[in-house]
Amino acid sequence: MARKVLVLGEARDGQLRNVSFEAIAAAKTVAEGGEVVGVLIGESVNSLGNDLYQYGADKVVAVEDAKLSQYTPDGYSQALMAVIEQENPEGIIFGHTSLGKDLAPKIASKLGSGLISDAVAVEEAGGNLVFTRPIYSGKAFEKKIVTDGLVFATIRPNNIAPLEKDAGKSGEVSTVSAEIKDLRTIIKDVVRKATEGVDLSEAKVVVAGGRGVKSEEGFEPLKELADVLGGAVGASRGACDADYCDYSLQIGQTGKVVTPDLYIAAGISGAIQHLAGMSNSKVIVAINKDSEANIFKVADYGIVGDLFEVIPMLTEEFKKLKVNA
């Protein structure tokens, strides 16, 4: 059954996040031959239209308004409802990001629709669209289908591969008008802590440190390793609570969920709340002094040892590898 599917293009620092391209790929599966419509919302976002086309959108619409310069549930839902009214979609896909998590249930509620959150895969099987999602802090998975109404889902970043970019593509961005008014939550201040560089939730390599890193300076060798690998630095709650690093680096149930190709956990014991944020990584390396540490249970490769010895040696070896490659 061909469906028209909306995809929210989520911008950060003036650029679309990768998860939006992944959402287009998911939307293609859901559309089953129907049209995939990219939606841009913001103060000035039309220029991002070509990126959506290049990753597979068939059409792009935008709602622009100065009141949409920052995300608020009221502003964005008014914009999106105007698009939904015009386009009348049979499916909607968002990224399962801070914004997607906050907005999707509101829209689903307005539409009286179901919502499948945090999907890591979608496929057509036996006449159904089947979504897979982790449950029980990532210890189990469920497969879900929609039984009534719209096919609405949010997808976890870094799990569904985007379609190949077609750099030659471009297209029109048509404006949808919406009256944005009566915003009930006002953003007074934003304290940015997230470091520049590679976006942690979308990084292909994550080097994460825990309480075993012992100090702020202790993170330096981890940063060097991450740099060599083109990756990002992450942390456990233990390290954040001890003030070795900022909470924006926290990985886990309360922090970011990451699914990189390579996750290196150094001085992290492997509590369930931490595993909930990284156990689906493709390859996990654990470096810990304690051979009994729980992290070794989920690790593909482990080194029992002092991270302050192991990490610098690893950095050197990877450098050699890069030179030889």
Next chain:
Amino acid sequence: MNIYVLMKRTFDTEEKITIANGKINEDGAEFIINPYDEYAIEEAIQVRDAQGGEVTVVSVGNEETEKQLRTALAMGADKAVLINIEDDVEDGDQFTTAKILAEYLKDKEADLILGGNVAIDGGSGQVGPRVAEQLGMPYVTTITKLEINGTTATITRDVEGDSEVIETSLPVLVTAQQGLNEPRYPSLPGIMKAKKKPLDELELDDLDLDEDDVEAKTKTIEIYLPPQKEAGKVLQGELADQVKELVNLLHTEAKVV
């Protein structure tokens, strides 16, 4: 202040998880108050203590949920309400739960509703925003700080590690993120008092709902455990050799670098 807390009884995911007959095996499992809802309960108690009023903890669940509601009362909540759907609804989803909660709350004139930002078992994070939307209330999710001054609420929320300071007016629904507070343990006198506090039990009928009104929009067709990971390879030998071997394995076997 008329304060409500949405509380879910959850499976303690620190426990081992097994599957029996296509479902998560609950036999002998440990159940707890969803950890993020503990922050919500704690915050509700603190707001009440500062501003006066009453804290009512509401849960959609079954008979067993009474235990977690009593714990909330022992922490210091004033009243508990169990909406027992065991006999009425077979399969529910977030639409179901939110609809029931909103129907219960719609004539309660709540000034403040608190919930968790996510349930550690179901993990969707949908229920809070859905309930707020149905009540026509603004909401702020993943909050780490709440200050109330008259009818104005100043709230800090966590946005992927950045913080946003948000101003809104009551009534509002908020969902708790870790870091909001340190939930208290029930004290012995608290536990004694909790036994006498009101715990009402309602069914769908009492909310003028029938099964069709809350019928799920989605359905779980399969639950499974991730394929057992083969025991990882813990490297042996001289540290320098281990490091060389690891780099080699990541490059040639795992092919991730």
